[in-house]
Amino acid sequence: xxxxxxxxxxxxxxxxxxxxxxxxxxxxxxxxxxxxxxxxxxxxxxxxxxxxxxxxxxxxxxxxxxxxxxxxxxxxxxxxxxxxxxxxxxxxxxxxxxxxxxxxxxxxxxxxxxxxxxxxxxxxxxxxxxxxxxxxxxxxxxxxxxxxxxxxxxxxxxxxxxxxxxxxxxxxxxxxxxxxxxxxxxxxxxxxxxxxxxxxxxxxxxxxxxxxxxx
Amino acid sequence: xxxxxxxxxxxxxxxxxxxxxxxxxxxxxxxxxxxxxxxxxxxxxxxxxxxxxxxxxxxxxxxxxxxxxxxxxxxxxxxxxxxxxxxxxxxxxxxxxxxxxxxxxxxxxxxxxxxxxxxxxxxxxxxxxxxxxxxxxxxxxxxxxxxxxxxxxxxxxxxxxxxxxxxxxxxxxxxxxxxxxxxxxxxxxxxxxxxxxxxxxxxxxxxxxxxxxxxxxxxxxxxxxxxxxxxxxxxxxxxxxxxxxxxxxxxxxxxxxxxxxxxxxxxxxxxxxxxxxxxxxxxxxxxxxxxxxxxxxxxxxxxxxxxxxxxxxxxxxxxxxxxxxxxxxxxxxxxxxxxxxxxxxxxxxxxxxxxxxxxxxxxxxxxxxxxxxxxxxxxxxxxxxxxxxxxxxxxxxxxxxxxxxxxxxxxxxxxxxxxxxxxxxxxxxxxxxxxxxxxxxxxxxxxxxxxxxxxxxxxxxxxxxxxxxxxxxxxxxxxxxxxxxxxxxxxxxxxxxxxxxxxxxxxxxxxxxxxxxxxxxxxxxxxxxxxxxxxxxxxxxxxxxxxxxxxxxxxxxxxxxxxxxxxx
Numbered sequence: 001x002x003x004x005x006x007x008x009x010x011x012x013x014x015x016x017x018x019x020x021x022x023x024x025x026x027x028x029x030x031x032x033x034x035x036x037x038x039x040x041x042x043x044x045x046x047x048x049x050x051x052x053x054x055x056x057x058x059x060x061x062x063x064x065x066x067x068x069x070x071x072x073x074x075x076x077x078x079x080x081x082x083x084x085x086x087x088x089x090x091x092x093x094x095x096x097x098x099x100x101x102x103x104x105x106x107x108x109x110x111x112x113x114x115x116x117x118x119x120x121x122x123x124x125x126x127x128x129x130x131x132x133x134x135x136x137x138x139x140x141x142x143x144x145x146x147x148x149x150x151x152x153x154x155x156x157x158x159x160x161x162x163x164x165x166x167x168x169x170x171x172x173x174x175x176x177x178x179x180x181x182x183x184x185x186x187x188x189x190x191x192x193x194x195x196x197x198x199x200x201x202x203x204x205x206x207x208x209x210x211x212x213x214x215x
Numbered sequence: 216x217x218x219x220x221x222x223x224x225x226x227x228x229x230x231x232x233x234x235x236x237x238x239x240x241x242x243x244x245x246x247x248x249x250x251x252x253x254x255x256x257x258x259x260x261x262x263x264x265x266x267x268x269x270x271x272x273x274x275x276x277x278x279x280x281x282x283x284x285x286x287x288x289x290x291x292x293x294x295x296x297x298x299x300x301x302x303x304x305x306x307x308x309x310x311x312x313x314x315x316x317x318x319x320x321x322x323x324x325x326x327x328x329x330x331x332x333x334x335x336x337x338x339x340x341x342x343x344x345x346x347x348x349x350x351x352x353x354x355x356x357x358x359x360x361x362x363x364x365x366x367x368x369x370x371x372x373x374x375x376x377x378x379x380x381x382x383x384x385x386x387x388x389x390x391x392x393x394x395x396x397x398x399x400x401x402x403x404x405x406x407x408x409x410x411x412x413x414x415x416x417x418x419x420x421x422x423x424x425x426x427x428x429x430x431x432x433x434x435x436x437x438x439x440x441x442x443x444x445x446x447x448x449x450x451x452x453x454x455x456x457x458x459x460x461x462x463x464x465x466x467x468x469x470x471x472x473x474x475x476x477x478x479x480x481x482x483x484x485x486x487x488x489x490x491x492x493x494x495x496x497x498x499x500x501x502x503x504x505x506x507x508x509x510x511x512x513x514x515x516x517x518x519x520x521x522x523x524x525x526x527x528x529x530x531x532x533x534x535x536x537x538x539x540x541x542x543x544x545x546x547x548x549x550x551x552x553x554x555x556x557x558x559x560x561x562x563x564x565x566x567x568x569x570x571x572x573x574x575x576x577x578x579x580x581x582x583x584x585x586x587x588x589x590x591x592x593x594x595x596x597x598x599x600x601x602x603x604x605x606x607x608x609x610x611x612x613x614x615x616x617x618x619x620x621x622x623x624x625x626x627x628x629x630x631x632x633x634x635x636x637x638x639x640x641x642x643x644x645x646x647x648x649x650x651x652x653x654x655x656x657x658x659x660x661x662x663x664x665x666x667x668x669x670x671x672x673x674x675x676x677x678x679x680x681x682x683x684x685x686x687x688x689x690x691x692x693x694x695x696x697x698x699x700x701x702x703x704x705x706x707x708x709x710x711x712x713x714x715x716x717x718x719x720x721x722x723x724x725x726x727x728x729x730x731x732x733x734x735x736x737x738x739x740x741x742x743x744x745x746x747x748x749x750x751x752x753x754x755x756x757x758x759x760x761x762x763x764x765x766x767x768x769x770x771x772x773x774x775x776x777x778x779x780x781x782x783x
Contacts, residue, residue, distance in 0.1 A: 001282070007267050007386065008286040012294055014266055015393070019356045020349030023398065027405045027431040031415035034406075038257050039415040041454065050422030055412050055453040091534065100425040104559040106682040107530055108660040109516035109568075112782040113528070118522035138523040142356065147519070147530040150451035150559050156534035189458070195225050196620050197459025198537030200335040 044208065054205050057155040059097045060087035083128055085172050087158070087210070090203040091144050092121045097151035105148035121146035132168040137150050156200025159188065169210070183209050216513065217541035223505055224514060226463070226543060227498075230470055236489070237471055238478025244395045245367050245388075245483065256394050261572070263390050265741075274381030277727025280368055283385040284361060288328060288716075291357055291483055296324040298350040299342075308343035309419025315341065319686050325708040327354035329715035330362060330584055332436070332443030332554055332677040335685035335704055339425040339446050341697065344417060351443060351462035352432045356397050359439030359472075362586030364388040366476065369590050372726030373614060374484045380731045382723070391489075396472070397439060399550050404434035404468055411464070412457035429454055437468045440584045442554030442677040450544075450557040453466035459535050462557060466544055469553045473582040476589045480630055484614060488745035493592060496750040500581045500757065501550050504570050509542035511567035517780040528567070531559030542567070549574035552584030554677025561664070563679040565776030572667060572773060576761040579674045587675065587715075590722045592757075594630040596744070597622065597725070599756045603742050603749075613744060615734040622728055631719030633714040634764045637673040640710050641666045641768070649702040651692060655682025658783030663772035672707045 031039035044052045052058050061081035064072040072080045083089050090097070094105030107114040122138050125145045130136045142161040156167075162184045170177040187206040190195050243250050264271050275283065298305070299320040303313050315323070319335055326333040327350070335343060337702020342351070368382035408430040409415050415430040429445045434457050436442060446452040456462055478496065513527045532541045541558040548555050549571035560571060574581065580591040597613060601623050604611025611618040644650030644665045653668070654661045666681040671678055685703035743749060 001297050003268075004286050005285055007269060007304070008283070008290050010267050011287060011386065011389070012290045014263065015357060016294065016353050017653070019393070019398075020353040023401070024348045024428045024431040027402065028415050028417055028428050031409045031430065035409050036398060038412050039409050039430075040418065041414045041416070041421075041424060042457075043421070043424070050424065052422070053424055053453075055457045056424065056468075057383045099423055100420055101337075102446050102452055103337075104448055104531060104561060104681045106559060106561040107518070108561055108656040108682070108783075109518055109528070109530075109564050110658060110660060110776050110779070110781065110783055111518055111656055114516070114518035114562075115521040115782055118519050118530075119525055120521060136319075139525045141524065143519075143526040143529040144534050145522060146522070146524050147528075147532075148562075150533050150557065151448050151453060152532050153453060153454060154533050155536075156536060159378055184442050190527055192458065192460035192463050196222050197540045200534045 044204070052204055053099070054202065055155060056099050056153040056204065057090040057093070057097055057149070058204060059060045059101075059152070059208060060084050060089060060203075076124060083124070085128065085168060087207045088162065088169060088203045089128065090151045091154050091157060092147065093152040097153055099153055102152055105152075107148060116149075118146055129164050129168055133164055136164065146175050154204050155204045156189070158204055159199055159201060162201040173210070183213070219513070222539045223509070223543060226466065227502070229467065230474060231625070233467070234471065234475040235478045237475035239481040239482060240717070241396060241475060242482035243330055244391055244582050245322055245370075245479065250395065252395055252399060259396055260390060264387070267386055269384065269386045271384055271387040273284055273384060274379075275384055276380045277368070277382055277723045277730070280382050280385050281723045284365070284719070285716075286297050287385075287389070288361065292324050292328040292353065293326060295350050295354060296320055298346055299323060302346050305343060305345040307345040307348065307417065308370045309342070312341055312343050316697070316699045318701045318704035322685060322699070322708045323705040325711045326677065327351050327441070327443060328358060329675050329711040330358035330439070330552070330587065331672055331675040331715075332441045333446065333672050333707060333711065334443060334449070334677070334679065335699070335707065337447045337541075337686065338444050339354060339427070341517045344427050346603055347432060347445060348428055352435060355432065355435040355439050355441040355443070356393055359397060359435070359441065359585045360389050360392040362584055362590075363392045364586070365722055366586035366590045369593060369722050369726040370480055372594070372728075372730040373616070375730045378730040378732065380727060381729060382726055385638060397435065400438050400468070400471070401431070401434040404438060404464075405430045407464055408433055408461060412453070413461065414454045426454065430706035433466070433531050437553065437555060438472060438507060440469060440473060440553040442548065444555065451559070456557055459540065462536050462540055462544065465555070466547050469547055469551050469555065470582060472585045473551050476586070480589060481540045486745060489614075491755070492745050492747075492750045493589070493596065495747070496753045496757075497581045497592065499754055500577065500752070501546065504550060504574055505543055505546040508546050509569040511564045511570070512538050512542050516564050518782060520780070521782060528562070528564050531562030533557065545571060546574070548678060549676060550581040550583070552579040552588060552674060552676045554671065556678050559681060560667070560678060561682045566772050569769060569773035569777070570679070572670065572769060573761070574664075575670045575674045575676055576765040576769075577757050578630060578761070579676060580757055584675060587718075591630070591718065594626045594722065594725070595757050595760075596753060597626045599629060599749070599753045600742065600744065601626075602756060603752060607740075609740055609742070609743065612735060612741065615737065616729055616732040617735065623729070625721050625725045626783045629718040629725070630760070631675045631764075632717045632721070633719050636710050636713050637670040638768065640669040640673065640706055644669060644703075646705065653683050653685060653700050653703040655684065656783070659772050659775040660783065663776070666768050666772055668703070668707065669710050672710040675711060675715050
């Protein structure tokens, strides 16, 4: 018994050092040397500051102005924002697209709150897109546009969703629709080995591409 | 729909092509044979034995094996608890996280010790890199290796031909499993994951983006069927699972070891047909669960339909995975006792949610956790042999060994105890006021959350209907104002401990008993256990025991939900 305790204690210490420090630190070293950009989080920088990651969705909002032209604030004093029509909009997020505090929306299939929130997403989508796509009805809204993603930072939207938003982007930015569609195609990821997953249009890289084209 | 079934079919084809090879490799490792890595690792292995002060050739009987296992486990859980409680003092803590509360730390420590990896902690908002690496990731390796060691001991007990009752040496098994199987696979998997965009850095949060040494932990989290996320939303988060390809790879490495072990077993007992028979039974139950969850998720939910949305259920799923790959992942992570998720289980359809529940209801014997899945299935095999023996009126025997009343009693304890824990703890949680603060949703969904929480913890799975909470944190990093829901944390911790160690002790006792038995020659009347007929009987035993135990609970939750479009 005492021998076992001593052996056990040694094993615990040795394994903790080997598996808990040596292994992750060596893997960090290798990753940082071989694939530094990816190991760091596929970050997007502008003038040296990190403004996002190509793998993470983010908010594309603008402040709402009041009658006097000043940013409006809510009851808590936070600025009120609305989707910026100059950008493609990602899927709804329960976390405000937080990349540092993540949680699931946990909207159950038979909850009245789920129905109400889905209705809100649908209405918001129609309000933004219908002026540019008069034939749009709730039944035509792609499912990704009105449902919370799992991560809260899903960077992708469906091709159908991007095709609808393209009409707005072309009109607001005064771009030929063909140009917008070409950008969408350039920022679309296909299925893995042609079979797995779903094609997705990366809103983060697409919006940055739009801005670069504008400059 | 054809596209979805194509994904499922191609995945199964890749799996079946790969796992027999891995199974053969593991059999060589467990039998001390020379493998490709031997020249590199043998000196390390010998060095470790010298440091531990053990003679690797000295076998242990089941009691000594169990004692070593319990001592190592106790020391590890104590260390992990201390690490979590003193987190504020450690290096590699760029966000300056404070130490955890006692109840959440107890839950997390037991959860990683038992290969459950239930998440009452918030990864990126409460745990330092040191706690993740030296605390959680170490247990990802060790808890996996311990379960595989127990399985190997059982296999040796079954295969022993002229037994002195020894089952091998626990320290040696632990060392060889870690060195020759888990570490090499994890190293390769880490590189593949980083190539897809999984982060691996010690630089802290930058531009509001939390990071960390994720890939090295993700690799063993999946290979060891652990499932505890570096990030709170687990493998749904792009930094843990960035692409459709990484998702495919992750599904494969979750299943790799549990699906390969039946082949290892076949080789070690000297009959590959035995391995294929068990694999076949597992595979059949797996396919049913994939198809059902996929078909269910293709229909939307009552809530989405009420809102006017038309189409399948993408609530709580990621676009890059879509409904098919999310459904496949969901089935895989619950037949396997992994519990990593790329989908919010709380948002599954009623019928879709029944699938993970049913998979847990099989007591994680369908592939199951590394090691633990197959030892659980072997208990069911012994039960099937016993029942088959009763039907034909002969003394049941398995691979030439008589199964006696004492063995059947031990088998029953091992096979049924987790179910008992799950039901009793659920009853306490929903029948008293103490379980209420943890429940998020109304109606039958609230019951499903509670039931799933204790079912998942007792079976050491770790996936959750994440509305059920044991941890309250204001939405700000740094543990500020955070506290645990003590009842849920402590009950969950005990569910995991009982659900893990009672079956382990029963399995080792059975192994010890079998190891001493003499082998009887195969006669005309011997029931064969390597035929499709036996696989069918085995499936029947697993399904019937699960159904008899859990049907009433299933009815109260997901079945009610799939029968009504009423909103709560």
